[in-house]
Amino acid sequence: xxxxxxxxxxxxxxxxxxxxxxxxxxxxxxxxxxxxxxxxxxxxxxxxxxxxxxxxxxxxxxxxxxxxxxxxxxxxxxxxxxxxxxxxxxxxxxxxxxxxxxxxxxxxxxxxxxxxxxxxxxxxxxxxxxxxxxxxxxxxxxxxxxxxxxxxxxxxxxxxxxxxxxxxxxxxxxxxxxxxxxxxxxxxxxxxxxxxxxxxxxxxxxxxxxxxxxxxxxxxxxxxxxxxxxxx
Numbered sequence: 001x002x003x004x005x006x007x008x009x010x011x012x013x014x015x016x017x018x019x020x021x022x023x024x025x026x027x028x029x030x031x032x033x034x035x036x037x038x039x040x041x042x043x044x045x046x047x048x049x050x051x052x053x054x055x056x057x058x059x060x061x062x063x064x065x066x067x068x069x070x071x072x073x074x075x076x077x078x079x080x081x082x083x084x085x086x087x088x089x090x091x092x093x094x095x096x097x098x099x100x101x102x103x104x105x106x107x108x109x110x111x112x113x114x115x116x117x118x119x120x121x122x123x124x125x126x127x128x129x130x131x132x133x134x135x136x137x138x139x140x141x142x143x144x145x146x147x148x149x150x151x152x153x154x155x156x157x158x159x160x161x162x163x164x165x166x167x168x169x170x171x172x173x174x175x176x177x178x179x180x181x182x183x184x185x186x187x188x189x190x191x192x193x194x195x196x197x198x199x200x201x202x203x204x205x206x207x208x209x210x211x212x213x214x215x216x217x218x219x220x221x222x223x224x225x226x227x228x229x230x231x232x
Contacts, residue, residue, distance in 0.1 A: 007034040008125055011054040013045035013071070014038075014087060015063040019110060023058065026114050033121065042071040053080055056121055058108075061088040061099060069102055076103040083124050091135055106130035160222055162204040170197040175214050175223060 010033045014020040017040055024035050033056075037048040042059070043066050049057060057075065061068035072084050085106035086099040096107050106124045108117060112132065123130040163171065166187075173183045180198070184191045198210070207213045217223065 007032060008056065008121070009034050009036045009052065009054040010056045010058065010121065011036055011045065011048055011052060012038040012058050013040075013042060013063075013068070014058070014060040015040045016060070023117070026117065027121075030114055031118050031121070042066040042068060045071060046074050049075060049080070049082055050078065054082055056125055057082055057084045058087045058121075059084050059104070061086050061095060062090070069098060072099060072102045072104055085120060085124055085130070096131070096135060100129075107135065108132065109135075159205050160217070160220060163201065167197050167201050167204070170194060171201055171213065171217055171222065174198070174210055175217050 008031075010027060012020055012023055012027075012035060014023065020038050020040060024038055027033050027035055036052040036054050039045050039048060040063075042063050045057070045059070048054075059068045059071055059075075068086060068088075072086070075082060075084055083105045084103060085108060086096075086104040087108055087110060088095060088099075089110045091109060099107055106120050106129060108120050108130070109132065112120075116132065120130045120132075169187060170183055173186060178186065180191045180194045183194045187194070198213075201213055202208065205213055205216050207216055
């Protein structure tokens with residue numbers, strides 16, 4: 001848990017000037033936090049963070065010019081102790097996931113009650129992560145699904161990586177529509193050898209025929225990989 005000395009220093013970044021004033025007034029009235037700066041632009045917000053080194057930043061996600069997600073990345077690269085809470089009018093699962101993945105320690109909606117806003121700042125300031133209960137279940141469901149998709153893509157890449165250089169050549173020619181005889185002629189090997197390579201490809205890619213092998217290769221970026229290899 002992080003310890004703060006003196007007043008907690010908060011900086012506000014929101015392109016809606018009226019909402020910005022409202023949040024500043026709320027924090028001043030409902031807490032002992034010190035609002036060290038406010039701005040309607042993310043680029044200016046980055047400069048203010050460098051200058052004041054606040055403990056907490058409330059960062060609006062949807063802004064013109066530079067959005068909040070880009071700003072969160074830049075803040076992370078500064079290597080400061082500043083903790084960012086993403087502020088948004090949208091309860092979009094993808095947006096929440098991206099903000100948290102980039103380094104935000106909390107995500108709150110602009111429509112949240114004032115008590116929740118102060119509570120969120122308290123939690124994040126103490127070193128914890130904050131998500132409203134209404135959003136947390138959706139976030140973790142989205143996270144699990146994204147993890148499964150990444151794992152699936154990783155598994156696919158691993159299966160293709162099991163192929164030998166010769167098997168890759170054979171698969172490449174299969175994706176171009178060549179039959180066994182054509183492949184044998186292009187690679188100067190016998191059709192029997194081609195069939196052996198193809199059977200090995202089937203086993204490694206866990207498919208049953210040429211059509212499935214070709215579809216698997218195309219769906220998993222094999223053609224692009226081969227072009228890159230041949231260009232080197």
